[in-house]
Amino acid sequence: MIGVLAIQGDVSEHYEAAKRASKEYGIDEEVRLVRRPKDMEGITRLIIPGGESTTISRIMVKNGLYDLIVDKASKNELAVMGTCAGSILMAKNILDDDRVKSLGLIDMDIRRNAFGRQKDSFEAYVEIEGIGKYHAVFIRAPLIERCHGDCRVLGKIEDRIIMVRQGRFMALVFHPELTDDLRIYREFFNL
Amino acid sequence: MPFNLELENLRYGSDLIKRGFAKMQKGGVIMDVTNAEQAGIAEDAGAVAVMALERVPADIRAAGGVARMSDPKKIQEIMEAVTIPVMAKVRIGHIAEARALESMGVDMIDESEVLTPADPFFHIDKRNFTVPFVCGARNLGEAVRRVWEGSAMIRTKGEAGTGNVVEAVRHMRLVNRGIEELKYKDDATIYKIARKYAESYEKLLLKVKEFNGVPQEIDPHEPVFGNYTINDIVEGLYKELVEIKKLQRLPVVNFAAGGIATPADAALMMQLGADGVFVGSGIFKSPNPEEMARAIVEAVHNYDDPGVVAEVSKGLKGMYGQEVSELKEHLQDRGW
Numbered sequence: 001m002i003g004v005l006a007i008q009g010d011v012s013e014h015y016e017a018a019k020r021a022s023k024e025y026g027i028d029e030e031v032r033l034v035r036r037p038k039d040m041e042g043i044t045r046l047i048i049p050g051g052e053s054t055t056i057s058r059i060m061v062k063n064g065l066y067d068l069i070v071d072k073a074s075k076n077e078l079a080v081m082g083t084c085a086g087s088i089l090m091a092k093n094i095l096d097d098d099r100v101k102s103l104g105l106i107d108m109d110i111r112r113n114a115f116g117r118q119k120d121s122f123e124a125y126v127e128i129e130g131i132g133k134y135h136a137v138f139i140r141a142p143l144i145e146r147c148h149g150d151c152r153v154l155g156k157i158e159d160r161i162i163m164v165r166q167g168r169f170m171a172l173v174f175h176p177e178l179t180d181d182l183r184i185y186r187e188f189f190n191l
Numbered sequence: 192m193p194f195n196l197e198l199e200n201l202r203y204g205s206d207l208i209k210r211g212f213a214k215m216q217k218g219g220v221i222m223d224v225t226n227a228e229q230a231g232i233a234e235d236a237g238a239v240a241v242m243a244l245e246r247v248p249a250d251i252r253a254a255g256g257v258a259r260m261s262d263p264k265k266i267q268e269i270m271e272a273v274t275i276p277v278m279a280k281v282r283i284g285h286i287a288e289a290r291a292l293e294s295m296g297v298d299m300i301d302e303s304e305v306l307t308p309a310d311p312f313f314h315i316d317k318r319n320f321t322v323p324f325v326c327g328a329r330n331l332g333e334a335v336r337r338v339w340e341g342s343a344m345i346r347t348k349g350e351a352g353t354g355n356v357v358e359a360v361r362h363m364r365l366v367n368r369g370i371e372e373l374k375y376k377d378d379a380t381i382y383k384i385a386r387k388y389a390e391s392y393e394k395l396l397l398k399v400k401e402f403n404g405v406p407q408e409i410d411p412h413e414p415v416f417g418n419y420t421i422n423d424i425v426e427g428l429y430k431e432l433v434e435i436k437k438l439q440r441l442p443v444v445n446f447a448a449g450g451i452a453t454p455a456d457a458a459l460m461m462q463l464g465a466d467g468v469f470v471g472s473g474i475f476k477s478p479n480p481e482e483m484a485r486a487i488v489e490a491v492h493n494y495d496d497p498g499v500v501a502e503v504s505k506g507l508k509g510m511y512g513q514e515v516s517e518l519k520e521h522l523q524d525r526g527w
Contacts, residue, residue: 008218008239009214010215052216052239052240054234054275055239058488059488059492063492097274118296118298119203119321121203121208122202122203122208124200137207139215140215175211178211178214179207
């Protein structure tokens with residue numbers, strides 16, 4: 001079953017997109033909102049949406065979801081996709097910031113609000129490995145400044161890293177849930 | 192911007208970007224703060240954004256006089272103090288205040304009835320801006336007009352600075368019921384509703400015609416608001432209404448604001464369908480701002496878990512609340 005971490009952020013957009021993608025790509029898995037630890041029962045794929053990483057991390061540490069996700073992920077029982085704020089939560093290292101406690105799933109250094117403030121938010125066409133040309137939406141986006149160890153780069157804008165994969169974990173700094181293109185979800189289902 | 196992205200296909204300030212920003216706030220608490228220290232407290236408590244102000248609404252109400260945009264220096268200090276988004280308020284219709292805040296890189300502008308309106312006829316045409324806006328609404332008509340004008344987020348007006356949630360509840364119920372009502376209306380009736388909602392834009396022209404002693408009829412070709420004719424406006428509002436009927440919700444994020452003073456107030460607004468809450472005076476006018484801030488964040492996340500709402504409310508005292516009928520001025524009557 002696919003879970004969407006429903007603590008804060010654009011949860012319903014991911015929920016709807018995942019439902020459509022599940023049907024479109026024929027995996028026919030149910031999608032469930034994960035608000036509390038008990039909601040993780042039976043979840044094998046988890047989406048961490050965009051929102052405020054400080055808020056999401058604070059609440060998931062407090063309600064126990066943090067420990068549960070780290071545990072399931074380390075036992076290879078969980079594929080995880082983090083988008084925007086979600087990608088920050090997946091990094092081993094968050095640069096110049098101790099306000100967010102990340103899950104530490106991917107060997108990467110990430111910087112919050114790396115493009116600037118909301119006025120620097122933008123949409124652009126980017127190239128994604130396995131997908132090709134893709135319309136990506138960046139909102140107060142972070143940037144992956146370094147990808148090392150088993151981390152592999154899947155997408156860049158100019159020479160900046162915007163999407164990576166490591167085993168069954170995928171992180172992207174943009175918002176696949178805000179456009180109609182579902183191909184990012186297809187890649188997620190293939191993890 | 193720290194990087195030079197010299198891409199030809201880059202787009203800034205589109206509807207997608209503006210509405211998308213607002214969506215990232217969902218399920219969160221946006222707190223009013225008046226200095227860097229309070230902003231830090233809000234961020235540490237788990238606020239998704241802060242609203243930078245010189246005074247919280249309760250103090251604005253008490254001070255009287257004309258309430259304007261906050262000192263940009265104050266806003267700048269707050270922007271430098273936190274990593275979460277910073278919003279700030281402008282007077283209704285005050286395009287110059289809005290441009291000033293936009294140039295500073297404020298993340299979202301609240302065109303707010305808490306400040307004294309600058310334009311007695313019109314709200315800002317927010318489509319002309321790249322910065323996203325949030326606007327207050329008391330009912331579906333106000334909400335639809337603000338969305339058509341380009342607002343990326345709607346909030347209930349409530350009655351700011353009172354610590355009394357009743358008006359926020361009234362406005363949330365009015366908007367929600369208005370949306371539900373559309374289910375039972377055919378296209379012709381919805382068009383009539385759009386025509387009715389458009390009347391608000393005709394005030395200026397009708398006044399001028401009255402003063403000039405000419406018939407109060409508006410020519411379909413004459414501009415009414417910006418370059419828009421009355422037909423453009425009715426068509427625009429009609430399209431919004433049709434979409435709202437289909438979605439059975441506003442096409443933008445809808446927050447609760449104006450009088451939320453306790454964790455249970457916040458939980459109540461979430462139960463009524465709010466996407467998140469603004470807390471104005473409720474935090475820093477309470478005896479224990481840190482605890483109140485954390486408790487309201489918890490209550491918003493656990494709005495459907497009465498046990499958590501009870502637990503976080505223990506020992507907390509809210510700000511003094513005012514009976515709305517005893518107020519000299521109702522801020523919610525500002526805006527149209």
